[in-house]
Amino acid sequence: VPTPQQNVSSFERNTRLEAFSDGVFAIVITLLVIELNLPALGHDSTDRELFSALWQVRHKLVAYFLCFLFIGQLWVAHTNFLRLLVRTDQVLLWLNNALLMFTSLFPFVAEVVGDHPGNPGSVALFGALFFATGIAFGAMGVYSGRARLLHTAAMAGSVQRGNRIATWIGVGSLLPLALAWYSPPLALGCYFALIIAYIRLQRLFLIEL
Amino acid sequence: VPTPQQNVSSFERNTRLEAFSDGVFAIVITLLVIELNLPALGHDSTDRELFSALWQVRHKLVAYFLCFLFIGQLWVAHTNFLRLLVRTDQVLLWLNNALLMFTSLFPFVAEVVGDHPGNPGSVALFGALFFATGIAFGAMGVYSGRARLLHTAAMAGSVQRGNRIATWIGVGSLLPLALAWYSPPLALGCYFALIIAYIRLQRLFLIEL
Amino acid sequence: VPTPQQNVSSFERNTRLEAFSDGVFAIVITLLVIELNLPALGHDSTDRELFSALWQVRHKLVAYFLCFLFIGQLWVAHTNFLRLLVRTDQVLLWLNNALLMFTSLFPFVAEVVGDHPGNPGSVALFGALFFATGIAFGAMGVYSGRARLLHTAAMAGSVQRGNRIATWIGVGSLLPLALAWYSPPLALGCYFALIIAYIRLQRLFLIEL
Amino acid sequence: VPTPQQNVSSFERNTRLEAFSDGVFAIVITLLVIELNLPALGHDSTDRELFSALWQVRHKLVAYFLCFLFIGQLWVAHTNFLRLLVRTDQVLLWLNNALLMFTSLFPFVAEVVGDHPGNPGSVALFGALFFATGIAFGAMGVYSGRARLLHTAAMAGSVQRGNRIATWIGVGSLLPLALAWYSPPLALGCYFALIIAYIRLQRLFLIEL
Numbered sequence: 098v099p100t101p102q103q104n105v106s107s108f109e110r111n112t113r114l115e116a117f118s119d120g121v122f123a124i125v126i127t128l129l130v131i132e133l134n135l136p137a138l139g140h141d142s143t144d145r146e147l148f149s150a151l152w153q154v155r156h157k158l159v160a161y162f163l164c165f166l167f168i169g170q171l172w173v174a175h176t177n178f179l180r181l182l183v184r185t186d187q188v189l190l191w192l193n194n195a196l197l198m199f200t201s202l203f204p205f206v207a208e209v210v211g212d213h214p215g216n217p218g219s220v221a222l223f224g225a226l227f228f229a230t231g232i233a234f235g236a237m238g239v240y241s242g243r244a245r246l247l248h249t250a251a252m253a254g255s256v257q258r259g260n261r262i263a264t265w266i267g268v269g270s271l272l273p274l275a276l277a278w279y280s281p282p283l284a285l286g287c288y289f290a291l292i293i294a295y296i297r298l299q300r301l302f303l304i305e306l
Numbered sequence: 307v308p309t310p311q312q313n314v315s316s317f318e319r320n321t322r323l324e325a326f327s328d329g330v331f332a333i334v335i336t337l338l339v340i341e342l343n344l345p346a347l348g349h350d351s352t353d354r355e356l357f358s359a360l361w362q363v364r365h366k367l368v369a370y371f372l373c374f375l376f377i378g379q380l381w382v383a384h385t386n387f388l389r390l391l392v393r394t395d396q397v398l399l400w401l402n403n404a405l406l407m408f409t410s411l412f413p414f415v416a417e418v419v420g421d422h423p424g425n426p427g428s429v430a431l432f433g434a435l436f437f438a439t440g441i442a443f444g445a446m447g448v449y450s451g452r453a454r455l456l457h458t459a460a461m462a463g464s465v466q467r468g469n470r471i472a473t474w475i476g477v478g479s480l481l482p483l484a485l486a487w488y489s490p491p492l493a494l495g496c497y498f499a500l501i502i503a504y505i506r507l508q509r510l511f512l513i514e515l
Numbered sequence: 516v517p518t519p520q521q522n523v524s525s526f527e528r529n530t531r532l533e534a535f536s537d538g539v540f541a542i543v544i545t546l547l548v549i550e551l552n553l554p555a556l557g558h559d560s561t562d563r564e565l566f567s568a569l570w571q572v573r574h575k576l577v578a579y580f581l582c583f584l585f586i587g588q589l590w591v592a593h594t595n596f597l598r599l600l601v602r603t604d605q606v607l608l609w610l611n612n613a614l615l616m617f618t619s620l621f622p623f624v625a626e627v628v629g630d631h632p633g634n635p636g637s638v639a640l641f642g643a644l645f646f647a648t649g650i651a652f653g654a655m656g657v658y659s660g661r662a663r664l665l666h667t668a669a670m671a672g673s674v675q676r677g678n679r680i681a682t683w684i685g686v687g688s689l690l691p692l693a694l695a696w697y698s699p700p701l702a703l704g705c706y707f708a709l710i711i712a713y714i715r716l717q718r719l720f721l722i723e724l
Numbered sequence: 725v726p727t728p729q730q731n732v733s734s735f736e737r738n739t740r741l742e743a744f745s746d747g748v749f750a751i752v753i754t755l756l757v758i759e760l761n762l763p764a765l766g767h768d769s770t771d772r773e774l775f776s777a778l779w780q781v782r783h784k785l786v787a788y789f790l791c792f793l794f795i796g797q798l799w800v801a802h803t804n805f806l807r808l809l810v811r812t813d814q815v816l817l818w819l820n821n822a823l824l825m826f827t828s829l830f831p832f833v834a835e836v837v838g839d840h841p842g843n844p845g846s847v848a849l850f851g852a853l854f855f856a857t858g859i860a861f862g863a864m865g866v867y868s869g870r871a872r873l874l875h876t877a878a879m880a881g882s883v884q885r886g887n888r889i890a891t892w893i894g895v896g897s898l899l900p901l902a903l904a905w906y907s908p909p910l911a912l913g914c915y916f917a918l919i920i921a922y923i924r925l926q927r928l929f930l931i932e933l
Contacts, residue, residue, distance in 0.1 A: 113328055117328050117331065119747055120331075121336055123750075123751060126748065126824070127748055127751040127828050128755075129828070130829060130831050131755070133829075133832040142843055144848070147836070147840060147845035147849075162825075173817055187512070194374075197378075198371075201339050201374070208343075209344060209356070212347070213356060216351055216352070216356050218354075299814060326537050326541055329537055329538055329541030332541075333541060333545040333546075333751075334545055337549070340549065396591065403587040406544070407583050411548060417552075422558075425562055425565050431569070531806075534746045538749075542750060542754040542755075608800055609800075615753070615796075622758070626762075627762060627774070630762075631765060631767075634769055634771055635771045636773075636774035637774060
């Protein structure tokens with residue numbers, strides 16, 4: 098016997114899922130800026146002192162850039178994924194909420210990485226959130242496939258290949274976690290490369306509907 | 307004699323109600339993160355010191371998670387409620403504004419609970435806001451029923467049953483308020499259980515339209 | 516000879532005006548909460564100390580409530596106004612930007628009023644912003660009437676009467692500015708009454724289209 | 725052989741591009757206010773002391789106003805540009821992300837300019853961001869022309885003229901960068917004039933579609 102949920106809500110597209118997610122992505126990506134602050138400068142500070150203060154917060158700027166790139170990539174991937182989704186249900190809404198919860202923690206982690214760039218713990222914290230976000234997104238993909246929420250075109254070989262590669266990138270994001278204890282900057286560089294890999298991967302999902 | 311309001315605006319769906327509410331929910335849920343801060347660490351801090359600082363703010367993380375879950379649940383419930391709504395009027399807009407006002411206070415309360423987890427007063431403050439939010443949502447439901455703003459399908463037994471259970475959960479949310487003076491963590495655990503109850507309840511509202 | 520602007524853009528409805536304005540209103544109303552902070556409390560603080568700290572920030576809560584009510588009213592009025600608008604042009608976009616700029620200053624003013632509730636200057640600052648916001652909104656109304664951006668139904672007697680009353684409320688909002696030097700709380704009470712007057716006025720704009 | 729991307733996504737309009745961009749613009753423009761803070765005042769402060777404190781932060785208010793005007797102009801220009809766009813692709817999404825990243829840095833720069841108004845370095849920082857934003861926007865225009873993402877009407881002479889003038893304004897925004905070392909206020913005045921020039925330019929893009 099089908100439950101009411103299976104009967105009904107799974108046959109409707111939830112446009113508010115897009116509106117709410119776009120809102121959260123837009124806010125998180127913009128909130129990153131409030132972690133940026135110059136160290137205190139005198140009132141008669143010179144331009145040299147100001148640029149030297151900027152140089153002192155260079156790690157904050159790197160953390161800002163890395164998190165902006167990651168959340169921007171997440172938004173693009175989310176756009177491409179929802180394009181393939183023809184129905185939503187309550188389980189998917191909550192998997193999406195989990196994704197948004199991990200995403201919302203990035204301003205906190207950006208601050209920790211920016212303040213303690215040489216501390217392996219801060220890079221590992223970034224990596225753990227990177228991995229958790231990938232898991233949540235992957236769970237949305239797997240669930241929507243099983244619950245038949247996707248457009249039939251999503252069975253195409255290119256999408257299946259994209260899913261496999263995304264899984265490998267997700268698993269691969271565990272490696273820099275260990276690397277953080279060897280060299281924090283190298284680990285951050287690996288995360289940068291993984292984000293680029295995620296970005297390049299997107300074209301596999303851009304199939305004709 | 308019908309007033310102009312009854313004549314007109316009640317026959318139109320207000321899409322900006324959705325946009326504005328989605329915006330507020332998205333911002334509140336994302337603003338929770340700015341209450342998260344690590345205690346000051348030296349520049350040469352080790353990974354152990356960083357993880358120990360994270361452990362020190364574990365109560366902030368619990369408060370973050372609990373508020374995120376509650377606002378996420380509120381957004382899902384709001385989505386399901388507005389699906390049943392075929393008209394809006396100015397009274398409903400203001401009941402919704404009241405709901406959004408209580409919701410907007412959660413970042414403040416999350417900070418108080420995170421900073422004073424063992425203080426019965428902070429848990430009671432969380433509980434009072436939990437209850438007030440439930441009252442505002444309940445008032446939207448009752449009013450829209452009386453003012454005939456709902457789809458006729460909302461007269462279905464499953465929706466009526468959902469309303470009754472939601473009322474009981476709302477009344478039940480007064481109990482942990484008293485429990486806070488006996489054991490703050492136990493009271494927070496009860497609120498967690500009540501949020502899960504609200505989440506499970508949603509499928510009763512997912513009727514076919 | 517008509518300019519390109521008159522030819523074209525004035526014949527289209529700008530849905531992004533709604534999206535952008537809803538976004539700004541939603542963010543301002545939610546940002547008010549970040550001004551709310553309890554005074555520092557010890558780690559072993561009791562419930563009494565916490566409630567006494569809450570009582571100490573009661574003026575912040577009053578400022579929060581007053582600003583929330585004002586921005587909520589502004590959003591409802593903006594909704595009702597845009598309902599009557601059938602076209603937009605660049606001048607209207609910029610009048611709307613001016614309205615949003617004044618609105619965006621409320622979190623700053625809420626902080627000043629909350630921190631210095633007995634200072635006539637802080638209440639006068641609130642009043643000046645209240646007045647400036649009214650002027651900007653009034654300018655949008657007058658301009659859109661002259662530039663023929665409104666639905667013909669907006670010529671109805673009830674809308675005209677609403678405009679006249681709104682003008683009087685706007686002019687009237689100058690009075691509490693002077694009253695602030697006699698009694699700041701009384702002046703705030705007058706602003707509360709003026710917001711209620713704005714809210715009640717809205718039904719005159721809810722004509723059938 | 726066309727890649728999947730060329731085949732598909734370039735033939736669809738991405739409404740989420742608008743929603744996400746509107747969200748980011750709305751949040752950045754509203755976040756500017758959190759940089760506004762009065763210097764600490766005693767509890768029994770007089771109105772004179774409060775107005776004198778306001779006068780002390782006048783540079784913050786100027787920076788607020790300038791950034792609000794710039795982001796408001798950017799939003800209007802973005803609206804007019806997307807009106808001419810009939811398709812999007814992944815490259816355009818990322819050029820837009822770059823634009824949003826530079827835009828999101830304005831609250832940081834507004835704080836630096838407001839705190840160090842007489843420092844040539846802070847004005848130069850503002851100018852560098854002003855220029856970078858113009859470059860990102862210009863790149864969106866050039867790319868979308870080459871990738872045939874624009875409406876055919878965008879080949880009109882008025883749009884072409886608008887593009888040429890926008891390029892000159894963008895190049896011209898490098899001049900006040902040097903001027904900052906001669907007179908910071910004069911340089912800020914030039915940026916104000918350049919924003920007005922951008923605003924007046926918009927009517928060239930308002931062609932009939």
